[in-house]
Amino acid sequence: MIFLFSPFLILFLSLPFEVSFSRVLDFGSSWNALKNSFWLACGASVCSLSLGVLGSLGLLSKMGKPSLKIHSFVYLLPNLMPHLLIVIAAINAIEIFTEFPYGFVGIFIIETMMLSGVVSLSFFNSIKDKMGDILILPIIEGASFSQVFFKGVLGYLKRDLLQLFLFVFSITFTSFSVPFLVGKNLLTLEVLIYELIRVKNEWTHALLLTGVEILFLLLLGLLLKKPKAEHRPSNKYLSSMGKKYGLWPSWMLLLFLVLGLFRNFGSGIKKLLEDRLFLAYLLDGLRGSFLIGFSTGVLTLFFLAVLLFIQPGRFLKKLLQGYVAPSSILTGFALLLVPRMWLLVDWVKISLGLSLISVPILYRLYFATHFDSLFDQVQVARTLGASKSQVFWKITGPQFLNSFGFMAGLASFWAVGDFALSGVIATRDFTLALIIKNLIATYRLDMATVVVWVLLLCGALCLFVFKGLSYVFSKKY
Template sequence: MKAFKQPFSFISAALLCYFLIPYLIFLKYFNLDFNLDYAEAWWAFKNSSLQAFVTAVIVTGLSIPLSFGVFTLKNPWFALTQKLLLLPQILPALFSILIVFSMVDPFPMGTTGIIIIFTVMHLGFATVLLTAATQERMGSFGLIAEVYDVGRFKFYRRVYCPLMKSNLLTIFVLVFIFCFASFSVPLVAGGGRGTNLEVLIYEKIFINQNWSLAWTLNLLQSFFIFILSYLILKKSALPKVDFEDSKYMQFRLGRVGLFIYLALYGGGYLMGLVKARGALAQFQALLPEIILATQHTLKIMVFYILINILLLITWVYDYVKSGRQNSSRHLLATSTILVGFSFYLLIPETSLGDYFKIILSMTILFFPPLFRSFLEKPLDQLDSQILTCKIFNISTSKIVFTVVLRQIKKPIFLWLSFLTIWFLSDFAILKSLGVRTATVGLMAESFLSSYRLSLAYLLSFYILIVWVFTLLAIYLLKGVFGVINKKFAS
């Protein structure tokens, strides 16, 4: 689309500014302080990089056979397995840590330990990502290769790997970034290498109360990730194709691996739930508060989803008009505590203020990584169609609504399901925002910080149920809107 690229777009700048709000707030309130202990910062950087790199290699590698394992399943198991694979992304990090410690005993503390926990936490997510990407990219290549009997390994080497290279690289970078900016796992399992940049940021706040230094460290971390994302995640504009299942895309050993992974993680979680059943009476007694918190959460979530959809439409509009993806897609690991604190400083502590804070911070933190995970590639694949439309002078809004969004319904639904579950289960961001509105995520956190681990387990299960119902509601709404749309159109 080079011929149609605009040198400057107001919408692009506005979008970028939106995602840079926390940085702009910090620039206003704090001076940069480069009086760092560079040896300490380098040590932390090396630790973060080593742990993140090894984990990303292992997770990306393992997600390939596991995604082939997913393709051996038929619906409803296919859909259910993908939901179950997301369990480690949904539960608080402490649960994953406890489950892994129970699975691996004695647990190897140190770098090995960190990598094991990270792998367990991100493998499911990577598998879901790769399964979705494979469906988007592989088309009928698997089936054709099978018909021509090219052989499984030749197919992987000559067709699968070259075609999926950019998706695998995306998964690698995303896992790397999630691990790089992690806070609690390196501390718990870290041994001597428990210090990473995120820990240093927190230390500067907690011990030294030096926000300028914390802000400088965060800026360095964000800059590194921005550069990494900019350099590695290049655009790949192969068109989207319809997926045809084939024997080469299925791998029985992958199914076994999938089963072991889910049995160990899910089993560990179920064990925790069974142990927590003693707290069922306490949980019932707190049910009115939990329901109230659910109502608050769902109310905010309606706005949150709408804002995300509006942001997405603006993003797509800008993409079609300017011919390039917005640069804010590289803002993948802004420090939670610094985003939280910037809005905590700026927005008043009222219920309405809470709504603004939550929606702003969650969209800023969740939109870029989830956009990269689910929507960037499908959008890029529509490049040639957008170009054709432009040649025929079709208006931008018509391209957006009738050409682009209609064709990426499935990735949008996947993207929405992640937006909702991250929203429902989050407490770290809400805590750093200092919100007064009770939400289910915050309730789980206050259970954890007041001896009530069993109640936190039960609440996490409740959150899972709420998530499933939310997805059902979104799915139904999508259908209703589809019908309304058709009526209006006719």
């Protein structure tokens, strides 16, 4: 628990209390950044929620069919990919037809692309788990789709919709990667904090804004409580509510992004091969990215193993479900304030920060469900007198090996694509993500497109290393 809240604690203890928080009011840019972040978050939340509800109807049409898993994966894919990849693909694809709308509209489009699929999948699961036998009677009696869906489903699941709105709002409000890359002159709160730290060197002002964001995140953490679990038997009538056209946006988005990743690829390869100095620079970035990815995976594996060992109780489960992780910029700033001698080198700080961000996400995404499925086994073992150590080594650990490999691999994959936290801490561009960031800033999108493929391969290598190791150990033990 201390580990999770360590960025907040470091920043809180570093706040200059002799300076009044009203000092923030003296900076016009601060208010502009707050307003921009708020309206971007509102717009992206509403649009993601609307597309998410439509997408959930598409998934309902495939309920009970083998293709449901494929469609679910396509929905999740934009959110699982590095932000750099989505940004480059979106810019390239849109510029086939027209000039990319940098600024508010550009941020809004890309944030919605990344988050609408997650909302679709979450809302689909809510319908499946909570509306099973409730809808049988109105459907049999011939109620129209609009009556069943708008009055029945949306009315009954309004709390779930509110939670999804707050979830998207919190992610978009604290987003840095997309506003930094395509915002042009539009300031958001995260971008302003980054500029105050790295460009203007105004750490006092940055700390005050950080304090405002911490309070906001803590408030959202209180509001983002997991809706009460309700499990009703799903039935064949739910699939009758499905609409196949709800699947179109996700597949069109996938095609759109793939098209963008291949545009300018040829010219980018040509320029790279002509620049031998840049190729050496790229090789150094590849080594740095693999180092960050692998070390983040190892640290994430360690923290998840500790979590499994201590067997989180009701309080810790609620905390982890409602915990809103600090953004990459806040985490990077907190680690930047830690004396260098404590953590030796920058790459250790970066890996530690990225694992801190990844652990709560992986807990909600995968860990909690798998751990709950082993609850009865753990209870029986503890009742018979087994210690936590025995339960871990003999029961939960062996059954979690494959899951550990997947979660650590996913964390390493995300880490390879990070440039936000790395950009705050690193003193030079030693990873592929930082190199791509500079290529985008100088409008060399063709070269950035090629390098993002290298980044994708590096991330996939890290993922397969951890997955392969977990497979070997699961067979051995």
